[in-house]
Amino acid sequence: MKICFLNPFGTDAYDEIIGTVLKGSLLPDTTLEIRHLDAGPRNLDYYAPKQVVQVEILKAVKQAEVDGFDAVVIGCCYDPALTEARELVSIPVIGPLESSVGLARPFGHRFAIVTDHHKAVPMLQDTIRIYGAEPNCVGVESIGWFVDDMVLDPVAVAEDTYLKILDVMHRTGAETVIVGCTIVSACYELAAANGDSKFSELSVVNPNIMAVKAAELFAQLNSRGMYRISRAAFYQALSSHDPIEAAEVAPYFQSTRV
Incomplete structure (x- = not known):
């Protein structure tokens, strides 16, 4: 293929x-x-x-x-x-996003989305509604990064994402989190691949994969x-x-x- x-x-x-x-x-x-x-x-x-x-x-x-x-x-x-x-x-x-939403349920009953910045939040909320997944999505929140800055410090992006996921899971009861930006998710997975086990311990859906x-x-x-x-x-x-x-x-x- x-x-x-x-x-x-x-x-x-x-x-x-x-x-x-x-x-x-x-x-x-x-x-x-x-x-x-x-x-x-x-x-x-x-x-x-x-x-x-x-x-x-x-x-x-x-x-x-x-x-x-x-x-x-x-x-x-x-x-x-x-x-x-x-x-x-x-x-x-x-x-x-469509793929991740469709495949979220096997990872957990209720999911949240962690995205990059405030401008993306309403756009993703609207898309989740169109996809019919709003009942199981407990929220969309951002880490405050724009895409131009992410490649300059992917480690910091991964750390901020990890902390936001922990916070969102604790506050909302989300069982799994879609990291709803392809570049944020890439930073997160890169950190996991580099050996920091904490990134692999959370139930995270990677939209790239x-x-x-x-x-x-x-x-x-x-x-x-x-x-x-x-x-x-x-x-x-x-x-x-x-x-x-x-x-x-x-x-x-x-x-x-x-």
């Missing part, structure tokens, strides 16, 4: 840390390529830049399909352009003709409704990536 993990940021600053965290979780026959956006804003923390980023994501996902990838992970817990990407391509497209394992699963199903995504309504492609209009808008989603 050939999986593309797309960092939806206009920089390569986060590629290495994501690759380091994920390399030990792959099946033997899985090839993982980390990509990032070549155009657009460096991050999508604010709503206006996010709209620009989402167009670039759609171009990158379409290019990944052209390049022969079996599945794509959009590597951000906002799950940006996830629905639109599934409408656009035939290969499975995976969102880290959940998304990649889901990508492997759905890519495998697709290879066997069992990825039967419904095109009846929600994921209906424009081409099935109006092929002429679909052809007219197709150039908007063509990547300039070589």
Whole structure:
């Protein structure tokens, strides 16, 4: 299987840390390529830049399909352009938050989300509601870090995350915590991998790993003709409704990536 993990940021600053965290979780026959956006804003923390980023994501996902990838992970817990990407391509497209929410129950009955900063909290709360998981989500809280600063001190990010998880579990009764930012989660897992046992003692759901394992699963199903995504309504492609209009808008989603 050939999986593309797309960092939806206009920089390569986060590629290495994501690759380091994920390399030990792959099946033997899985090839993982980390990509990032070549155009657009460096991050999508604010709503206006996010709209620009989402167009670039759609171009990158379409290019990944052209390049022969079996599945794509959009590597951000906002799950940006996830629905639109599934409408656009035939290969499975995976969102880290959706995957983590869907797989949280085996880790614990009630979960909380610990994210990066205050701006992300309402966005994730809205997404949890859309995913139908609000009854089991006891809260969304942040550690007060923005993505540009995280790679400068991943150890401090991991420590702050650990303390916040302990606090959230104690106050809310959450049995498990989704670390709801891919970069925060990467910092946390890197600290765990470096031998500090306290990070491995807590029930934590890593959205990077959940998304990649889901990508492997759905890519495998697709290879066997069992990825039967419904095109009846929600994921209906424009081409099935109006092929002429679909052809007219197709150039908007063509990547300039070589």
